Amino acid sequence: MSKIQNVTDAIVKQGMLPLYFNADETVTIEVLRAIYRAGIKAVEYTSRGETALSNFTKMVEVRNAEMPDLLLGIGTIKTLQQAEEYLKVGADFFISPGFVPEVAAFLIPKDVLYSPGCMTPTEIIAAENAGVTFIKLFPGNMLGPDFLSGIKDIFPKLVFMPTGGVDTTRGNIEGWFKAGVSAVGMGSKLISKQVMADKDYAKIESETVAVLNIINSIK
Numbered sequence: 566m567s568k569i570q571n572v573t574d575a576i577v578k579q580g581m582l583p584l585y586f587n588a589d590e591t592v593t594i595e596v597l598r599a600i601y602r603a604g605i606k607a608v609e610y611t612s613r614g615e616t617a618l619s620n621f622t623k624m625v626e627v628r629n630a631e632m633p634d635l636l637l638g639i640g641t642i643k644t645l646q647q648a649e650e651y652l653k654v655g656a657d658f659f660i661s662p663g664f665v666p667e668v669a670a671f672l673i674p675k676d677v678l679y680s681p682g683c684m685t686p687t688e689i690i691a692a693e694n695a696g697v698t699f700i701k702l703f704p705g706n707m708l709g710p711d712f713l714s715g716i717k718d719i720f721p722k723l724v725f726m727p728t729g730g731v732d733t734t735r736g737n738i739e740g741w742f743k744a745g746v747s748a749v750g751m752g753s754k755l756i757s758k759q760v761m762a763d764k765d766y767a768k769i770e771s772e773t774v775a776v777l778n779i780i781n782s783i784k
């Protein structure tokens with residue numbers, strides 16, 4: 566099986582992609598351990614600060630030692646240089662807030678999943694023509710499930726995952742799955758800045774379990 570298919574299958578099976586950033590390495594690792602205990606097998610860390618690359622490098626090290634079945638993705642990739650740096654330290658998949666053609670051209674021939682953020686049919690077509698198979702609908706709450714219902718038939722081969730404003734309630738999650746998403750990306754509503762500041766890893770773990778249970782009961 567191709568690596569792109571393998572990552573796609575893992576995210577789709579999970580039905581949810583948790584994402585977070587924390588500037589502190591210890592907090593970053595403890596959040597990773599908490600969501601792994603909850604059953605997470607694919608996670609996105611976002612490149613949103615000066616310590617992101619070194620924190621991600623540490624995540625790869627801890628994953629290799631403790632969680633060999635966990636896929637580590639890097640998000641907020643805006644440049645080719647970032648993609649090169651994170652591929653070098655071992656990122657399994659890449660996510661962007663928008664479509665960056667040179668990142669697609671760099672990763673896809675290497676059989677590495679690249680999921681660009683798109684919010685118009687034009688952007689989705691450009692991404693699809695560049696070989697992208699996994700679209701992040703971003704910002705999800707600006708578009709809403711009706712947007713996906715309206716365009717899904719045009720893109721039968723693409724996997725869609727809304728991210729941005731997706732919350733942990735059954736109603737919100739169900740609305741997206743009814744519209745035809747394969748997974749939802751979930752950041753601040755699941756792993757908030759406050760819960761990380763409180764170092765409340767037990768809460769992160771229990772809320773992740775709760776969301777996974779909701780998704781399993783919907784799918």
Ligand SMILES: O=C[C@H](O)COP(=O)(O)O
Pocket residue numbers: 584640662728729730731750751752753754
């Ligand atoms: O790209 C990721 C989004 O900024 C996450 O949004 P969220 O925190 O509303 O889930």
